[in-house]
Structures are given as C-alpha cells and as structure tokens.
C-alpha cells in the first residue's frame with residue numbers, strides 16, 4: 042500500500058493506493074493542529090504502508106516526521122490528474138490559499154506552471170469571503186450565481202476592495218446572484234490570464250475543492266472555449282498524485 | 291561594546307531603536323548562515339565582519355574622519371569608487387536590504403515603491419544606520435524614477451549630491467557621462483580639500499581593480515561542480531565588498547579563493563556533485579537581504595552566480611590602467627562605467643548576452659529572475675530575459691517579492707516545483 046497525503050491550509054486529503062486501485066481516500070479539516078490531524082488520518086493504514094509521500098503546505102513538517110519524501114503540489118496535481126484523465130495536458134487547481142495552472146508535455150511531465158502571487162484574488166478563499174458577504178452558503182454559491190440574469194462586473198481584483206465594492210452594490214439593491222456571477226467571472230479572468238501564460242492544451246482538468254463549484258466550471262469552459270473535466274472527488278487529485286509518486290519512487 | 295554605544299550616540303543614532311535592530315541581526319544570521327554545513331574556513335572573517343557590522347568598521351570610519359578625511363555614502367554601482375578613494379575618502383554602500391523603518395518611510399513616500407528605496411529612507415528616518423550617519427555626503431544618481439525622486443526628499447535630511455547617469459549608450463550619452471565624472475572629481479576635491487592628481491587616480495584605480503579581480507577569482511571557483519562555496523556565502527562576500535576596507539577585503543577574499551581552489555583540487559564541494567545549479571538574475575540584493583538565496587538553497591539547489599549589481603555586474607569590467615595623464619584616467623573610468631548593463635538603460639541587449647554567457651560559463655541548470663516589487667526597469671525587462679533564456683533551452687522562473695517573509699511558503703513551493711521540473715527534465719526522479 043502506498044499513501045499520498047496532501048496537507049493543505051483548509052483540508053487534509055489522504056489517498057491509499059494498492060496496485061492500480063484507489064483503496065481508500067479521506068478528506069478532513071486541517072484544524073489548528075495539522076500535524077496531529079495528519080497522524081490521526083494516517084494511523085489506520087500506517088502499518089501496511091510501504092511508502093508515504095506528502096505534499097501541500099504542511100509537507101515540510103511531514104518530512105521531518107512520518108513521510109518518506111515530499112513533492113510540491115504542482116507535481117502532485119499533475120500526476121493525479123494524468124492518472125484519472127490520461128490525455129490531460131492542462132491542470133487548473135484553485136486552492137484555499139493559492140491557485141496554480143500547470144501545463145504538461147505529451148508524456149505527462151510538468152512543462153510550465155504559474156501560481157498567483159500573494160493576494161487572495163482568484164483563490165478559494167476569495168470565493169469563500171464573497172459568499173459570506175453576499176449571504177450565500179459556500180456549497181451553493183456556484184449554483185445560485187449560475188442562476189443570475191446578468192453579471193455585474195466587479196472592478197477590484199483585490200479581496201479587500203472587492204468586498205467593499207460588493208457591500209456598496211448590495212446597498213444599491215443589486216441582486217446578489219448577479220454580483221455572485223460577476224465575482225465568479227473575476228476569478229475565472231484571473232485564472233485565464235495565468236493559463237494564457239503557460240498555454241492551453243486539451244484535455245483541461247480542474248482540480249481541488251473549487252471543482253465542485255458549477256459556476257466556476259461553466260464560466261471557465263465558456264471563457265476558454267474548451268471542455269473542462271472535473272473528477273467526482275476533485276479535492277483528492279493532489280493526494281492521489283503523491284500516492285502515485287510513492288508507488289513509482 | 292560599551293565604547294561603541296558612546297560612538298553611536300555621538301553619531302546621532304536612536305539607541306533604543308538601534309538596540310532592537312542589533313538584536314535581530316545575529317538571530318537571522320545564525321539561522322541563515324551559521325546553520326550551513328561544510329563552510330570554507332575563511333568565512334570566519336565574514337562572520338567576524340558581521341558580528342562587528344556596526345562596531346569595528348564604524349570605528350575605523352570614525353577614526354578616519356577624526357584625521358580629517360571624509361566618508362562618502364552611495365546607493366548605486368554607477369558612482370565611481372576610484373575617484374572617491376583618489377580623494378582619500380572612504381566609500382560605503384548604504385544598505386537598503388531590510389524591512390526596517392519602512393513604515394516610517396511610508397509616512398512620506400508612496401507605498402507602491404520598491405522596498406530598497408523604502409528601506410534606505412526608513413533607515414535614515416529612524417536613525418539606525420551608522421553608515422548613513424557617518425557619511426559626509428550621500429551620492430545619488432538619476433537611474434530609476436523611484437530613486438531619482440527620492441533623492442530630492444532625502445535632501446531634506448542629508449547632504450545629497452546627484453550624478454546624472456545617461457539612459458542610452460550612444461556617443462552623446464558618453465560625453466555627458468564623462469562630463470559628470472569630471473564634475474564628480476571636482477565635487478570630491480571640494481569635499482576633501484585634496485587635489486585629485488594622476489598619482490591619486492592611479493592608486494584609486496589599482497585598489498578597486500584589485501578588489502574586482504579578487505571577486506572575479508572567487509567567482510571562478512563557483513564554475514566547478516561540486517561547487518566549493520554556497521551561494522549564500524558568496525553573496526555575503528559580495529555584499530560586504532561595498533563597505534569593508536578595500537585593501538583588507540581584497541586580501542581576505544584572495545585567501546578564501548585560495549582555500550576554494552584547494553577544495554577544488556581535492557574534489558571537495560559544499561554540496562553533492564550534480565546538485566541543480568542556479569543563476570540568479572535581476573535586482574540588487576543589499577545586505578541583509580538573503581531571502582531568495584536562503585529559500586533556494588534550503589530547497590536543495592545551489593546558486594552559482596548572481597547576474598546583478600551585487601554580483602557579476604560589480605566586478606566584471608575593470609578600468610583600463612593604461613594612459614599617463616589624469617585626463618586619460620578619467621576617461622578610462624567613464625568608459626568602464628558605461629559598460630554596466632543595468633535595466634535602467636535602453637536598449638539593454640548587453641544584459642541578455644551577459645546572462646546567456648553566464649548560463650554557459652557556469653553550467654547553469656535554471657535561471658531565477660529576481661525582481662523587487664514595484665521595480666519597473668527589471669520587471670519589464672523580464673519579458674526579454676524570459677524569451678532569451680527560454681530560447682536557449684534553459685528553464686526560467688520569475689520571482690517578484692519584497693523583504694517580508696510573508697510569502698516565504700508560497701515562494702518555496704514555486705522554487706521547489708521549478709527544481710522538480712529541472713530534475714525531471716534531466717531524468718532524475720524526485
């Protein structure tokens with residue numbers, strides 16, 4: 042058995058691989074003590090694990106302790122996406138703290154990547170803050186926004202400014218759904234500009250929890266003019282990639 | 291230490307703020323430098339210099355001033371050190387490499403300004419830099435807009451003189467620059483009351499050339515795999531070049547180089563053979579800015595060259611020592627400085643050629659382009675750098691950052707991912 046663990050800022054994801062099969066997977070909140078949370082999640086499998094590879098923000102403490110090796114999220118998402126979608130050439134990962142776009146060469150190796158800079162614009166965090174400001178539940182923020190009649194353009198990319206822009210739009214009695222659609226479009230715009238810097242090639246895979254957001258999926262494939270593939274458990278791609286590397290190592 | 295306090299007080303430092311600064315530096319230095327394994331023995335000189343960063347060297351400058359000589363503070367590679375030395379003065383580079391007093395600086399200057407500029411302004415406003423306070427004149431230059439306009443503001447707080455650096459390299463620019471160099475000589479004579487004659491120029495040129503030659507020798511050793519010195523240690527040496535006593539510094543660097551040459555002969559490296567070799571190119575890293583080097587080397591690569599002002603641009607070109615008249619000497623000095631390939635020039639094709647040469651000579655596996663946030667010249671010039679480096683088949687990563695450690699996690703992910711792609715393309719797994 043091989044274990045991949047993706048220790049993110051919001052969630053910890055774990056994938057257990059045995060041969061070609063995903064034996065099990067888990068997603069848990071990171072909480073305040075990511076180290077202990079990771080150990081708890083690994084414990085049931087630790088005895089049979091041949092190798093553990095860690096990725097994500099917490100990979101370094103994992104290396105000091107239980108992991109046999111570490112890889113970056115870039116490599117992990119690329120490997121995970123490629124296993125589930127063998128023709129994948131482009132990976133988009135909209136994470137809690139940062140977003141990345143990765144282009145793969147024909148053999149599946151990372152050819153180039155881009156990460157957003159330190160601000161939260163274009164990340165899961167941005168969507169989370171905005172859902173709250175608009176009074177939506179994060180889980181149906183996407184569906185609600187997709188039902189908008191037309192989008193209100195949001196001018197500020199910066200989270201802080203966008204938030205005050207949203208508040209003043211609400212004060213003007215603008216429909217929250219329309220604002221929601223505008224916000225999704227601004228995230229997609231940010232992602233698309235990163236994508237154009239690395240080049241877009243089919244198949245495109247959207248990875249990470251934000252993959253569950255219907256509005257992001259729709260807006261993204263519209264703006265790119267390409268189909269965007271999403272796995273039924275999009276958040277585990279990074280952990281899966283780490284498990285694959287654990288097996289191949 | 292107690293006698294230094296008296297000295298600091300006399301210089302007009304804010305002792306309380308200065309104490310805080312002095313408490314941070316050894317801690318950072320310990321984490322970044324002393325934790326390294328397998329360092330060359332000669333680095334103990336640098337450890338000593340760092341432990342005395344505001345002590346011994348400041349006392350030397352103080353004694354020099356007591357004997358009637360002057361101290362000249364500079365911020366840019368364009369200020370001809372040879373002429374400063376010819377006037378019997380000491381030349382010190384004023385650091386702007388720490389996020390100290392930036393909040394003070396932001397009360398006066400716009401926030402969207404390069405951290406280097408905010409840093410030196412902050413040091414001045416909070417009165418914690420003894421080099422600043424020891425300088426009889428601060429010499430600025432008309433390079434980037436941010437600095438150019440900040441010197442006007444700085445003029446309210448210090449004695450500032452500004453050299454007019456051209457922006458192109460044609461004949462009329464060269465004439466203008468030669469004129470500026472001659473004017474600068476006049477300015478130095480006026481400041482020191484000493485005439486700068488042929489003998490003084492010959493000596494000034496020889497001293498600085500010897501310093502540059504020593505740095506060149508040191509960097510030669512970095513061409514070898516396994517490399518005998520870490521990028522961090524080499525960076526520190528190149529940073530200290532800007533304020534240490536030139537003759538002593540040259541001697542110490544030659545000593546370290548001798549040790550490195552011995553290591554090479556014995557096949558000893560500071561890292562394993564085959565460790566990914568990185569060229570850093572871009573904005574200057576003023577002391578104590580060790581951020582990028584620390585992140586890159588902690589991620590398992592080694593930096594083998596800096597295409598930057600604190601790096602190759604400083605020692606690459608020498609002043610020609612031929613000529614027997616003072617006028618010829620000045621013209622040789624002007625010519626040498628016109629060769630600098632700073633991004634403030636347009637067009638600046640030489641820089642691209644120089645980067646590609648370094649990639650080849652130092653057997654580089656990847657280039658990291660480093661720019662300080664809000665630095666227009668270097669961030670825009672990246673467009674051409676990226677193209678040139680990629681066309682040469684070498685991977686390149688762009689990093690734009692400031693002095694805070696807020697983005698350290700993010701940056702290490704990007705750097706590690708960059709190293710993964712390099713290793714993968716070389717067929718090494720993990």
Ligand code: SF4
Pocket residue numbers: 365366367368433434573574599630632633634
């Ligand atoms: S980068 Fe240009 S402006 Fe800055 S110190 Fe170097 S030469 Fe001067």
Ligand code: SF4
Pocket residue numbers: 404405406407433434435436437573574662664665666667668
């Ligand atoms: S780093 Fe750029 S903006 Fe800052 S002083 Fe140098 S040239 Fe100017």
